[in-house]
Amino acid sequence: MNEAVALQFPVNIGDASAATGVSAKMIRHYEEIGLIPPANRTQAGYRVYSEADVHMLRFIRRARNLGFSVKQIEGLLGLWRDRRRASSKVKALAQEHIAELDARIREMTEMRHTLEHLASRCHGDDRPDCPILEDLSSGGPADIAQARGTNRRGRHS
Template identity: 60%
Template sequence: MRIGEAAERSGVSAKMIRHYEGLGLLPRAARRDNNYRDYDERDVAVLQFIRRARDLGFSLDEAGVLLSLWRDRGRSSAKVKRLAEQHIADLDRRIAEMRSMADTLRGLASACRGDQRPECPILADLAGARAKH
């Protein structure tokens, strides 16, 4: 099949498929006589694998590592699990950061009247007047 169909079936855009190939994340695709890339079911499965890894927040580099582990029949599941746990820890760290931001903002916004007057604890906080607690 051509790249458009592979894209549709995998959920990875044609643009990205070419890009992944350029990065070396995918092997160079087979070509037809007309120089069009040619894909089969296994290629689509690989693309779906990458797509799913991206959906779970893994970077392309990490997706590449997972892919090579997937292909390695003699792999130890310990390596996969370690990678997953590191990624979970990273997600948790970023979640905590963002929660802290959101909570701070919620506190400031709730103290802000939000009317036509200029007084605003949000701007006051940004300007350096830290809240009184």
């Protein structure tokens, strides 16, 4: 149905956006922060995008969908454009990102775990007592080291 009527290049930002799934706002933003080079302009000042530009935007969206940061995408784009790149560099970037994902997943899984545990012991009825609040209220296992009893200039003598 949406047979995609094959847009003819170059296109305006709206078409570029629709063709790539990157919002016009974000396309401008990426240009502003230098992730993509400044677009060509019509005499009226409208940005115009070539097929290659659209290709690049799609690349960016896909990388974002995989959770790469803009910083990382900058690197990926550089490698993408460099036909003499070493695939090891790409792989390293990917693995760096995988490690980040792992860290975040681990962190959140731990939270989920603790929370699940607490919730499972909460009656969940109209009585007020609740292990969740009790834990938050006073020191579950996860507490942070205490320091500084009173300021060095404390009034202790």
